[in-house]
Amino acid sequence: MQKNTSWSKVSKWYNKTVGEKGSFFHQEVILPHTLRLLNMRPDDRILDLGCGQGVLARTIPPVREYLGIDLSIELIEEARKMDTNPSHKFAVADVSKTLPIRTGGFSKAAIILALQNIKNQFAVIKNVSTFLEKNGELIIVLNHPVFRIPKHADWGVDRVRRVQYRKVDSYMSPLEIGIDSSPFDHKNNQKTWSYHYPLSSYSEMLLDNGMVIKKIEEWISPKRSEGGLAEIEDKARREFPMFMAIVARKT
Ligand SMILES: C[S@@+](CC[C@H](N)C(=O)[O-])C[C@H]1O[C@@H](n2cnc3c(N)ncnc32)[C@H](O)[C@@H]1O
Numbered sequence: 394m395q396k397n398t399s400w401s402k403v404s405k406w407y408n409k410t411v412g413e414k415g416s417f418f419h420q421e422v423i424l425p426h427t428l429r430l431l432n433m434r435p436d437d438r439i440l441d442l443g444c445g446q447g448v449l450a451r452t453i454p455p456v457r458e459y460l461g462i463d464l465s466i467e468l469i470e471e472a473r474k475m476d477t478n479p480s481h482k483f484a485v486a487d488v489s490k491t492l493p494i495r496t497g498g499f500s501k502a503a504i505i506l507a508l509q510n511i512k513n514q515f516a517v518i519k520n521v522s523t524f525l526e527k528n529g530e531l532i533i534v535l536n537h538p539v540f541r542i543p544k545h546a547d548w549g550v551d552r553v554r555r556v557q558y559r560k561v562d563s564y565m566s567p568l569e570i571g572i573d574s575s576p577f578d579h580k581n582n583q584k585t586w587s588y589h590y591p592l593s594s595y596s597e598m599l600l601d602n603g604m605v606i607k608k609i610e611e612w613i614s615p616k617r618s619e620g621g622l623a624e625i626e627d628k629a630r631r632e633f634p635m636f637m638a639i640v641a642r643k644t
Contacts, residue, residue: 400510402583403574404467408446413475415448422612422636423505423534424452430532430610430640431501440499440524442488442517443507447472450481460494462486463507489516496523502531509535512569512588515598522602525643531604533595533639536587537611540633543570543587548629550622557622557629565591595639604641612636 400407410416415424427449433439437456441449444461446468453459459481463469472483486492489511502521508514521531540546545563550556568589573582599606611634618626 399583399585400463400465401467403585404446404465404471406574408468408471411446411448413451415452418614418635419448421615424449426610426612426638427503427505427532427534428452430608430638431503431530433501437501438499440494440502440521442502442504442521443510444469444472444483444505445507447476447481447483449503449505450476450478450483456480458482458499460484460499462488462492464488488520489513492520492524494524497526499524500526500529502529503534504531505534506536508533509538509587509589510585512586514588514590514594515601518598518602518604522604522643527643529643530607531639531641531643533641535595535637535639537634537637538589538592538595539564539637541635542568542589543572545570545589550625555625557625559629559633563589567594599639599641603644605644606639607642608638608640610638610640612638 411419414420433454433456435455438458439456441461444463447461450459450461457480461472461483463485464487466485469483469485502525508517511517525531540559542561546559546561549558549560551558570587570589571584572587573584596606614630614635616630
């Protein structure tokens with residue numbers, strides 16, 4: 394099995410998790426902030442790479458054109474079922490490969506929680522740069538690449554100092570990490586893949602492809618704990634962002 398097709402195997406689970414309006418984090422954090430940063434206008438042409446089952450498309454205001462691309466046929470079918478807007482189009486393709494779409498045709502692009510699932514991230518950014526018009530903007534939303542490295546970052550609690558801290562055991566080296574969709578259910582368990590790169594790699598990928606970073610935002614979780622450790626857990630949530638957004642402009 395090609396690692397990139399692993400999302401088709403978990404498509405039912407992912408579609409259920411995201412639903413029509415998005416997961417908790419989509420609704421509370423990712424979509425509101427992404428929409429603010431995209432600052433869409435009616436004549437915008439939007440490219441959404443790794444669009445999944447099309448949650449961004451269902452949230453945006455009316456635009457001239459929206460194209461969502463994803464490798465999973467199943468997720469694209471769900472996207473088409475839920476979105477009948479005639480100016481919204483969906484396609485199945487590997488966004489790290491050559492794409493049959495016109496160059497320079499898009500004013501804005503988004504890659505939401507998808508870049509870290511793709512091995513050749515450099516090729517994805519190269520594609521985006523080709524398809525964006527001059528001064529077009531790209532929003533990348535990542536699981537925070539410093540604090541949320543799957544299997545290499547976790548919470549720790551110092552009960553004496555009453556602090557919850559983040560421990561990170563690997564950062565600079567690129568990592569390929571298998572993630573179980575249902576770790577406690579061996580029969581239905583399927584792996585997806587996460588590819589870690591340090592922050593400097595994102596700056597390099599963008600600069601090498603003619604994009605400059607305009608802004609970086611870090612978004613925290615709005616969840617609240619209950620119980621004896623609630624105070625220190627809530628403080629840690631405010632200190633360690635879950636997500637990072639990079640806004641880059643094509644020069
Ligand atoms: C965590 S999901 C995010 C989907 C969507 N952006 C969202 O926020 O719900 C990651 C997505 O990346 C897609 N993906 C992984 N590798 C891909 C590739 N090489 N080309 C296109 N899509 C890919 C998966 O199929 C999956 O839909």
